[in-house]
Amino acid sequence: MSWIESIMYFAGFPIDGSLDVLLSRVQPTTRYFKAKSDYVHEAKSSYVILTPYDGRMDEISASDILFPHRTGNLYKIQHSVYWDEEGEEVAERHISWIRRLYSYMAPFVSMFPRAAYINYRDLAIGMNNKKGYSYMQAKVWVIKYFKNNFDRLVHVKTKKKNKASWSALADNHEEFIQCLSHSNQTSSNIYTPNNSSFPSILQFSIQNLRFNTTETPKPLVIVTPVSESEVQRVILCAKKTGMHVRVRGAGHDYEGLSYVSEVPFVIVDLINLRTINVDVNDKSAWVEAGSTIGELYYRIAEKSKTLGFPAGVCPTVGVGGHFSGGGYGVMLRKYGLAADNIVDARLIDAKGRILDRASMGEDLFWAIRGGGGNSFGLVLAWKIKLVDVPEIVTVFTLDKTLEQNATKLVHRWQYVAPRFHEDLFIRILVSRLNSSNQGGNNQQTIVASFNSIFLGGIDRLLPIMQENFPELGLRREDCIEMSWIESIMYFAGFPTDGPLDVLLSRVQLSTRYFKAKSDYVYQPIPEGGLEGIWRYFFEDEAKSSQVILSPYGGRMDEISASAIPFPHRAGNLYKIQHLVYWDEEGEEVAERHISWIRRLYSYMAPFVSKLPRAAYINYRDLDIGVNNIKGYTSYVQAKVWGIKYFKNNFDRLVHVKTKVDPSNFFRNEQSIPSLTQWKNKGE
Numbered sequence: 001m002s003w004i005e006s007i008m009y010f011a012g013f014p015i016d017g018s019l020d021v022l023l024s025r026v027q028p029t030t031r032y033f034k035a036k037s038d039y040v041h042e043a044k045s046s047y048v049i050l051t052p053y054d055g056r057m058d059e060i061s062a063s064d065i066l067f068p069h070r071t072g073n074l075y076k077i078q079h080s081v082y083w084d085e086e087g088e089e090v091a092e093r094h095i096s097w098i099r100r101l102y103s104y105m106a107p108f109v110s111m112f113p114r115a116a117y118i119n120y121r122d123l124a125i126g127m128n129n130k131k132g133y134s135y136m137q138a139k140v141w142v143i144k145y146f147k148n149n150f151d152r153l154v155h156v157k158t159k160k161k162n163k164a165s166w167s168a169l170a171d172n173h174e175e176f177i178q179c180l181s182h183s184n185q186t187s188s189n190i191y192t193p194n195n196s197s198f199p200s201i202l203q204f205s206i207q208n209l210r211f212n213t214t215e216t217p218k219p220l221v222i223v224t225p226v227s228e229s230e231v232q233r234v235i236l237c238a239k240k241t242g243m244h245v246r247v248r249g250a251g252h253d254y255e256g257l258s259y260v261s262e263v264p265f266v267i268v269d270l271i272n273l274r275t276i277n278v279d280v281n282d283k284s285a286w287v288e289a290g291s292t293i294g295e296l297y298y299r300i301a302e303k304s305k306t307l308g309f310p311a312g313v314c315p316t317v318g319v320g321g322h323f324s325g326g327g328y329g330v331m332l333r334k335y336g337l338a339a340d341n342i343v344d345a346r347l348i349d350a351k352g353r354i355l356d357r358a359s360m361g362e363d364l365f366w367a368i369r370g371g372g373g374n375s376f377g378l379v380l381a382w383k384i385k386l387v388d389v390p391e392i393v394t395v396f397t398l399d400k401t402l403e404q405n406a407t408k409l410v411h412r413w414q415y416v417a418p419r420f421h422e423d424l425f426i427r428i429l430v431s432r433l434n435s436s437n438q439g440g441n442n443q444q445t446i447v448a449s450f451n452s453i454f455l456g457g458i459d460r461l462l463p464i465m466q467e468n469f470p471e472l473g474l475r476r477e478d479c480i481e482m483s484w485i486e487s488i489m490y491f492a493g494f495p496t497d498g499p500l501d502v503l504l505s506r507v508q509l510s511t512r513y514f515k516a517k518s519d520y521v522y523q524p525i526p527e528g529g530l531e532g533i534w535r536y537f538f539e540d541e542a543k544s545s546q547v548i549l550s551p552y553g554g555r556m557d558e559i560s561a562s563a564i565p566f567p568h569r570a571g572n573l574y575k576i577q578h579l580v581y582w583d584e585e586g587e588e589v590a591e592r593h594i595s596w597i598r599r600l601y602s603y604m605a606p607f608v609s610k611l612p613r614a615a616y617i618n619y620r621d622l623d624i625g626v627n628n629i630k631g632y633t634s635y636v637q638a639k640v641w642g643i644k645y646f647k648n649n650f651d652r653l654v655h656v657k658t659k660v661d662p663s664n665f666f667r668n669e670q671s672i673p674s675l676t677q678w679k680n681k682g683e
Helices: 003-011 019-023 088-108 135-160 172-181 198-204 228-241 293-303 319-325 362-368 406-419 458-468 484-492 500-504 527-536 587-607 635-660 675-680
Strands: 032-040 049-052 075-083 221-223 244-248 265-269 276-279 284-288 342-348 378-385 393-401 424-436 442-454 480-482 513-521 545-551 574-582
Touching (some): 003 019, 032 088, 075 088, 088 587, 172 221, 172 228, 198 221, 228 244, 228 342, 228 378, 276 293, 284 293, 293 500, 319 378, 342 362, 362 635, 393 406, 393 484, 406 424, 406 442, 406 527, 406 545, 406 574, 442 458, 442 484, 480 484, 484 500, 527 587, 635 675
Parallel strands (some): 221 265
Antiparallel strands (some): 032 075, 049 075, 276 284, 342 378, 393 442, 393 480, 424 442, 424 545, 545 574
16 A cells, blocks of 8 residues: 555555545544553563564664654553543543553663653653742653753753743742731741841751752741741731741651742741640640650650650651641550540631631541641641550560561561550561671671560560460560650660650751652562562662551551541551662752652552552652642642542542632642632633
């Protein structure tokens, strides 16, 4: 046939038919669909649409035009899925299928980056915010389409049309400062870049070096209010002048959202709001939102040896964000989450009103206990219910390497840890161990650290372990009895016989670059699956990586999935936190380490929760989806990430948000969207 007849052939038209059919802009059929793309460097079997390379494609330089996928590629893959039924649930099922296939393909296709074809557009690999975005944010997806041509694209774009300047939007900050000055706001608590203290104030609570670079967007103003009325004035002035607000407690947001924004913003730093009043008789405490967990534990221990609180193990974490996301700790099998034990709160809403539980109503009070920070208002203080702890608790840490049967022990742990007595909590920390053998040669292995607290003495613990987990081989000499507050020191890595005032420090022992992800496990991972995880730990980027397995069961199985927004309850065996750390600065180093954890995350897909693949909001991960930072985010767009954090509670959170903050004043890249804002913008 002729060349033009071959066009008819590939298009599915009769080759002897009229060529006029090529002029039609109407497809024979229109359906719902989703697509993805890959490039293959090594020969592997696969399916879907495989399009070969070589020939002229190998001869053209990767930089001749922007399209970079040339020599070295065997073929291109187009993954496609189609469906005919309308509805979000149907779409979610089909899109979830192609995402799982895409995850499965990760080991077989291009890496560093995992390349994609721009004409098979796929927003799941990353996207910009509609109103302003950084080089680093755009690079996440652009490098996959254009590889090394990305930087040239940026330079051309910058030359042709200057990057959106902050100046037009930033003019409002002078008006914002004037608004504060007309109130009783203390000028010494207002910092601008012209102030010599500005860098130190900004950097003091940055806990992830990824967001402490010269390229990281900086606030126009930092305000450190010393009273509720000053916080109230900041919110009112920000709303009046159109300033975007980020609220920082102790700076532990995994993606830096409490102190970074791609649009001009001010930081409300709550570092001066740290009053804690413990009422032993009532077994309660009021905790201001700028306090840390360590400060809370210290103040409880000042008053009582038999009261505690079921929050996290890192003492420098702020209670504001921790409680807002749920708050996971080592006593959750006995008492649930921190947010399960909140009985009241004081909050400033989008209208600038200071509300308590009675005046805010039960819907809003429900939403702030696990619905994530900076969505519904600014929480000033929490009233918490303290819990009973024995005078003596027992801790132990047993390290087991691969040579010491670690794989079988981890596999067995999955069956027993969620069923232990609720007084017993054993988590596993998995990492790579570098050592030297007798000949002085370097050896690498995997170590699984079984890290535990038991709310009782050794004599009661040992029979429980012998009956339920004898394989671990726990001995009396492995165990240490101590007070509950000493166990806080133990889990934080401090000497248990040292002064307790180390818990008052807001400075971490070390600050590094890191990236994290999370998962939930419903069925035990087989030994072969665990061995696949271990293989990732032998890669170069994994020298400072860690996977933490934290068991469920006990009280977590008893609390309803809708009691608070945190939905991950009965049915979960354990939660996984994936972590990778590095110490070298630079985009290339960061990209390598982040790519490593993304590949590990892809590998984990068959073994963890599905429809949705659940995640924990306090281990924030922008890879799973983001809002448009200007605030005009649709329900459908936000649901991509929202359902992973909140499952069926997401819809109720959206309705609460729409009611209490319809204009979406409190927002970030993963805040709950307002239906009013979306509908007003026609999205």
